[in-house]
Amino acid sequence: MRFSAMVAGAALFVAACGGSKDGAPKAEAPSTAAATPPAAAGTGNTVTIEMVTGTAANTFKFVPENVIIKAGDVVVFKGVTGSAHDVAFDKDSIPPGAAAFLTAAVKGGPQDMSTEMISDGSSVSVSFAGAPAGKYKIYCIPHLAMGMKGSITVQ
Ligand SMILES: [Cu+2]
The missing domain is CATH 2.60.40.420 (Cupredoxins -  blue copper proteins)
Structure with missing residues:
Protein backbone atom coordinates (compact mmCIF):
# COMPACT_ATOMS: atom_id res chain seq x y z
CA MET A 1 0.00 0.00 0.00
CA ARG A 2 2.73 2.42 0.91
CA PHE A 3 4.60 1.69 -2.32
CA SER A 4 1.51 2.29 -4.49
CA ALA A 5 0.91 5.57 -2.73
CA MET A 6 4.47 6.67 -3.47
CA VAL A 7 4.13 5.74 -7.15
CA ALA A 8 0.86 7.66 -7.44
CA GLY A 9 2.45 10.65 -5.76
CA ALA A 10 5.44 10.60 -8.12
CA ALA A 11 3.16 10.37 -11.15
CA LEU A 12 1.11 13.32 -9.98
CA PHE A 13 4.24 15.36 -9.39
CA VAL A 14 5.57 14.66 -12.88
CA ALA A 15 2.17 15.33 -14.46
CA ALA A 16 1.99 18.70 -12.76
CA CYS A 17 5.43 19.72 -14.00
CA GLY A 18 5.18 18.32 -17.52
CA GLY A 19 1.62 19.48 -18.10
CA SER A 20 2.30 23.13 -17.50
CA LYS A 21 5.24 23.22 -19.86
CA ASP A 22 3.88 22.39 -23.32
CA GLY A 23 0.37 21.20 -22.60
CA ALA A 24 1.23 17.53 -23.21
CA PRO A 25 0.82 15.49 -20.00
CA LYS A 26 3.54 12.90 -19.51
CA ALA A 27 2.26 10.98 -16.56
CA GLU A 28 2.41 7.51 -18.14
CA ALA A 29 6.13 6.89 -18.58
CA PRO A 30 7.34 7.43 -15.00
CA SER A 31 4.62 5.26 -13.48
CA THR A 32 5.71 2.16 -15.43
CA ALA A 33 9.36 2.71 -14.53
CA ALA A 34 8.58 3.15 -10.86
CA ALA A 35 6.45 -0.01 -10.81
CA THR A 36 9.47 -2.26 -11.46
CA PRO A 37 10.29 -3.91 -8.11
CA PRO A 38 13.86 -3.66 -6.86
CA ALA A 39 16.03 -6.71 -7.46
CA ALA A 40 16.17 -9.10 -4.53
CA ALA A 41 19.04 -8.05 -2.31
CA GLY A 42 21.56 -10.81 -1.90
CA THR A 43 25.19 -11.03 -1.06
CA GLY A 44 25.77 -14.26 -2.93
CA ASN A 45 27.74 -15.60 0.00
CU1 LIG B 1 21.59 -37.33 9.75
Missing part, protein backbone atom coordinates in the same frame (compact mmCIF):
# COMPACT_ATOMS: atom_id res chain seq x y z
CA THR A 46 28.04 -19.33 0.43
CA VAL A 47 27.58 -20.87 3.86
CA THR A 48 28.47 -24.51 4.41
CA ILE A 49 26.72 -26.67 6.98
CA GLU A 50 28.50 -29.97 7.53
CA MET A 51 26.60 -33.09 8.45
CA VAL A 52 28.61 -35.24 10.77
CA THR A 53 28.47 -38.30 12.92
CA GLY A 54 30.15 -37.85 16.28
CA THR A 55 32.52 -40.28 17.89
CA ALA A 56 30.08 -41.09 20.67
CA ALA A 57 27.29 -43.50 19.83
CA ASN A 58 24.22 -42.01 18.20
CA THR A 59 25.55 -38.49 17.90
CA PHE A 60 24.62 -36.87 14.66
CA LYS A 61 24.61 -33.17 13.99
CA PHE A 62 24.69 -30.20 11.70
CA VAL A 63 27.85 -28.13 12.13
CA PRO A 64 27.21 -25.33 12.75
CA GLU A 65 23.75 -26.08 14.05
CA ASN A 66 22.45 -22.55 13.70
CA VAL A 67 23.44 -20.11 10.99
CA ILE A 68 22.40 -16.60 10.06
CA ILE A 69 22.38 -15.67 6.39
CA LYS A 70 21.01 -13.05 4.06
CA ALA A 71 18.42 -13.62 1.35
CA GLY A 72 20.44 -14.45 -1.74
CA ASP A 73 23.03 -16.51 0.08
CA VAL A 74 23.55 -20.14 -0.81
CA VAL A 75 23.66 -22.83 1.85
CA VAL A 76 25.66 -25.95 1.02
CA PHE A 77 24.75 -29.05 3.01
CA LYS A 78 27.81 -31.26 2.94
CA GLY A 79 28.03 -34.88 3.99
CA VAL A 80 31.23 -35.28 6.00
CA THR A 81 31.20 -38.33 8.22
CA GLY A 82 28.98 -41.21 9.02
CA SER A 83 25.96 -42.58 7.33
CA ALA A 84 24.10 -40.50 4.82
CA HIS A 85 21.97 -37.61 5.98
CA ASP A 86 19.26 -35.52 4.48
CA VAL A 87 17.83 -32.11 5.21
CA ALA A 88 14.16 -31.50 5.84
CA PHE A 89 12.61 -28.13 6.57
CA ASP A 90 10.11 -28.11 9.42
CA LYS A 91 6.90 -27.10 7.67
CA ASP A 92 5.25 -26.06 10.92
CA SER A 93 7.88 -23.48 11.80
CA ILE A 94 8.82 -21.79 8.54
CA PRO A 95 8.24 -18.05 8.14
CA PRO A 96 4.97 -16.85 6.58
CA GLY A 97 5.09 -17.09 2.80
CA ALA A 98 8.05 -19.48 2.75
CA ALA A 99 6.19 -22.64 1.76
CA ALA A 100 6.15 -21.93 -1.97
CA PHE A 101 9.81 -20.91 -1.94
CA LEU A 102 10.91 -24.02 -0.06
CA THR A 103 8.77 -26.40 -2.08
CA ALA A 104 10.48 -25.16 -5.23
CA ALA A 105 14.01 -24.85 -3.82
CA VAL A 106 14.27 -28.04 -1.76
CA LYS A 107 13.35 -31.26 -3.55
CA GLY A 108 14.28 -34.86 -3.99
CA GLY A 109 13.46 -36.20 -0.54
CA PRO A 110 10.72 -38.40 0.85
CA GLN A 111 8.56 -35.43 1.85
CA ASP A 112 7.98 -31.87 0.67
CA MET A 113 10.81 -29.46 1.43
CA SER A 114 13.42 -32.18 1.91
CA THR A 115 16.57 -33.19 0.07
CA GLU A 116 17.71 -36.54 -1.17
CA MET A 117 20.13 -38.50 1.00
CA ILE A 118 23.56 -36.88 1.03
CA SER A 119 26.45 -39.27 1.47
CA ASP A 120 30.00 -38.54 2.59
CA GLY A 121 31.75 -36.21 0.20
CA SER A 122 28.67 -35.09 -1.65
CA SER A 123 26.57 -32.04 -1.07
CA VAL A 124 23.34 -30.27 -1.91
CA SER A 125 23.13 -26.52 -2.39
CA VAL A 126 20.05 -24.45 -1.65
CA SER A 127 19.83 -20.87 -2.85
CA PHE A 128 17.95 -18.56 -0.55
CA ALA A 129 17.38 -15.95 -3.25
CA GLY A 130 13.85 -14.72 -2.75
CA ALA A 131 13.47 -16.45 0.59
CA PRO A 132 11.25 -14.62 3.08
CA ALA A 133 13.13 -13.44 6.17
CA GLY A 134 12.79 -15.44 9.34
CA LYS A 135 13.93 -18.62 11.05
CA TYR A 136 13.84 -21.92 9.20
CA LYS A 137 14.16 -25.01 11.37
CA ILE A 138 15.79 -28.02 9.75
CA TYR A 139 16.33 -31.62 10.70
CA CYS A 140 17.73 -34.83 9.31
CA ILE A 141 14.89 -37.29 8.82
CA PRO A 142 16.74 -40.53 9.74
CA HIS A 143 18.45 -38.88 12.70
CA LEU A 144 15.66 -36.65 14.03
CA ALA A 145 15.15 -38.98 16.98
CA MET A 146 18.84 -38.56 17.82
CA GLY A 147 18.50 -34.79 17.87
CA MET A 148 20.00 -33.92 14.50
CA LYS A 149 18.40 -30.51 14.14
CA GLY A 150 19.42 -26.99 13.28
CA SER A 151 18.20 -23.68 12.00
CA ILE A 152 18.83 -21.17 9.28
CA THR A 153 17.86 -17.59 9.97
CA VAL A 154 17.41 -15.41 6.92
CA GLN A 155 17.85 -11.72 7.68
Whole structure:
Protein backbone atom coordinates (compact mmCIF):
# COMPACT_ATOMS: atom_id res chain seq x y z
CA MET A 1 0.00 0.00 0.00
CA ARG A 2 2.73 2.42 0.91
CA PHE A 3 4.60 1.69 -2.32
CA SER A 4 1.51 2.29 -4.49
CA ALA A 5 0.91 5.57 -2.73
CA MET A 6 4.47 6.67 -3.47
CA VAL A 7 4.13 5.74 -7.15
CA ALA A 8 0.86 7.66 -7.44
CA GLY A 9 2.45 10.65 -5.76
CA ALA A 10 5.44 10.60 -8.12
CA ALA A 11 3.16 10.37 -11.15
CA LEU A 12 1.11 13.32 -9.98
CA PHE A 13 4.24 15.36 -9.39
CA VAL A 14 5.57 14.66 -12.88
CA ALA A 15 2.17 15.33 -14.46
CA ALA A 16 1.99 18.70 -12.76
CA CYS A 17 5.43 19.72 -14.00
CA GLY A 18 5.18 18.32 -17.52
CA GLY A 19 1.62 19.48 -18.10
CA SER A 20 2.30 23.13 -17.50
CA LYS A 21 5.24 23.22 -19.86
CA ASP A 22 3.88 22.39 -23.32
CA GLY A 23 0.37 21.20 -22.60
CA ALA A 24 1.23 17.53 -23.21
CA PRO A 25 0.82 15.49 -20.00
CA LYS A 26 3.54 12.90 -19.51
CA ALA A 27 2.26 10.98 -16.56
CA GLU A 28 2.41 7.51 -18.14
CA ALA A 29 6.13 6.89 -18.58
CA PRO A 30 7.34 7.43 -15.00
CA SER A 31 4.62 5.26 -13.48
CA THR A 32 5.71 2.16 -15.43
CA ALA A 33 9.36 2.71 -14.53
CA ALA A 34 8.58 3.15 -10.86
CA ALA A 35 6.45 -0.01 -10.81
CA THR A 36 9.47 -2.26 -11.46
CA PRO A 37 10.29 -3.91 -8.11
CA PRO A 38 13.86 -3.66 -6.86
CA ALA A 39 16.03 -6.71 -7.46
CA ALA A 40 16.17 -9.10 -4.53
CA ALA A 41 19.04 -8.05 -2.31
CA GLY A 42 21.56 -10.81 -1.90
CA THR A 43 25.19 -11.03 -1.06
CA GLY A 44 25.77 -14.26 -2.93
CA ASN A 45 27.74 -15.60 0.00
CA THR A 46 28.04 -19.33 0.43
CA VAL A 47 27.58 -20.87 3.86
CA THR A 48 28.47 -24.51 4.41
CA ILE A 49 26.72 -26.67 6.98
CA GLU A 50 28.50 -29.97 7.53
CA MET A 51 26.60 -33.09 8.45
CA VAL A 52 28.61 -35.24 10.77
CA THR A 53 28.47 -38.30 12.92
CA GLY A 54 30.15 -37.85 16.28
CA THR A 55 32.52 -40.28 17.89
CA ALA A 56 30.08 -41.09 20.67
CA ALA A 57 27.29 -43.50 19.83
CA ASN A 58 24.22 -42.01 18.20
CA THR A 59 25.55 -38.49 17.90
CA PHE A 60 24.62 -36.87 14.66
CA LYS A 61 24.61 -33.17 13.99
CA PHE A 62 24.69 -30.20 11.70
CA VAL A 63 27.85 -28.13 12.13
CA PRO A 64 27.21 -25.33 12.75
CA GLU A 65 23.75 -26.08 14.05
CA ASN A 66 22.45 -22.55 13.70
CA VAL A 67 23.44 -20.11 10.99
CA ILE A 68 22.40 -16.60 10.06
CA ILE A 69 22.38 -15.67 6.39
CA LYS A 70 21.01 -13.05 4.06
CA ALA A 71 18.42 -13.62 1.35
CA GLY A 72 20.44 -14.45 -1.74
CA ASP A 73 23.03 -16.51 0.08
CA VAL A 74 23.55 -20.14 -0.81
CA VAL A 75 23.66 -22.83 1.85
CA VAL A 76 25.66 -25.95 1.02
CA PHE A 77 24.75 -29.05 3.01
CA LYS A 78 27.81 -31.26 2.94
CA GLY A 79 28.03 -34.88 3.99
CA VAL A 80 31.23 -35.28 6.00
CA THR A 81 31.20 -38.33 8.22
CA GLY A 82 28.98 -41.21 9.02
CA SER A 83 25.96 -42.58 7.33
CA ALA A 84 24.10 -40.50 4.82
CA HIS A 85 21.97 -37.61 5.98
CA ASP A 86 19.26 -35.52 4.48
CA VAL A 87 17.83 -32.11 5.21
CA ALA A 88 14.16 -31.50 5.84
CA PHE A 89 12.61 -28.13 6.57
CA ASP A 90 10.11 -28.11 9.42
CA LYS A 91 6.90 -27.10 7.67
CA ASP A 92 5.25 -26.06 10.92
CA SER A 93 7.88 -23.48 11.80
CA ILE A 94 8.82 -21.79 8.54
CA PRO A 95 8.24 -18.05 8.14
CA PRO A 96 4.97 -16.85 6.58
CA GLY A 97 5.09 -17.09 2.80
CA ALA A 98 8.05 -19.48 2.75
CA ALA A 99 6.19 -22.64 1.76
CA ALA A 100 6.15 -21.93 -1.97
CA PHE A 101 9.81 -20.91 -1.94
CA LEU A 102 10.91 -24.02 -0.06
CA THR A 103 8.77 -26.40 -2.08
CA ALA A 104 10.48 -25.16 -5.23
CA ALA A 105 14.01 -24.85 -3.82
CA VAL A 106 14.27 -28.04 -1.76
CA LYS A 107 13.35 -31.26 -3.55
CA GLY A 108 14.28 -34.86 -3.99
CA GLY A 109 13.46 -36.20 -0.54
CA PRO A 110 10.72 -38.40 0.85
CA GLN A 111 8.56 -35.43 1.85
CA ASP A 112 7.98 -31.87 0.67
CA MET A 113 10.81 -29.46 1.43
CA SER A 114 13.42 -32.18 1.91
CA THR A 115 16.57 -33.19 0.07
CA GLU A 116 17.71 -36.54 -1.17
CA MET A 117 20.13 -38.50 1.00
CA ILE A 118 23.56 -36.88 1.03
CA SER A 119 26.45 -39.27 1.47
CA ASP A 120 30.00 -38.54 2.59
CA GLY A 121 31.75 -36.21 0.20
CA SER A 122 28.67 -35.09 -1.65
CA SER A 123 26.57 -32.04 -1.07
CA VAL A 124 23.34 -30.27 -1.91
CA SER A 125 23.13 -26.52 -2.39
CA VAL A 126 20.05 -24.45 -1.65
CA SER A 127 19.83 -20.87 -2.85
CA PHE A 128 17.95 -18.56 -0.55
CA ALA A 129 17.38 -15.95 -3.25
CA GLY A 130 13.85 -14.72 -2.75
CA ALA A 131 13.47 -16.45 0.59
CA PRO A 132 11.25 -14.62 3.08
CA ALA A 133 13.13 -13.44 6.17
CA GLY A 134 12.79 -15.44 9.34
CA LYS A 135 13.93 -18.62 11.05
CA TYR A 136 13.84 -21.92 9.20
CA LYS A 137 14.16 -25.01 11.37
CA ILE A 138 15.79 -28.02 9.75
CA TYR A 139 16.33 -31.62 10.70
CA CYS A 140 17.73 -34.83 9.31
CA ILE A 141 14.89 -37.29 8.82
CA PRO A 142 16.74 -40.53 9.74
CA HIS A 143 18.45 -38.88 12.70
CA LEU A 144 15.66 -36.65 14.03
CA ALA A 145 15.15 -38.98 16.98
CA MET A 146 18.84 -38.56 17.82
CA GLY A 147 18.50 -34.79 17.87
CA MET A 148 20.00 -33.92 14.50
CA LYS A 149 18.40 -30.51 14.14
CA GLY A 150 19.42 -26.99 13.28
CA SER A 151 18.20 -23.68 12.00
CA ILE A 152 18.83 -21.17 9.28
CA THR A 153 17.86 -17.59 9.97
CA VAL A 154 17.41 -15.41 6.92
CA GLN A 155 17.85 -11.72 7.68
CU1 LIG B 1 21.59 -37.33 9.75
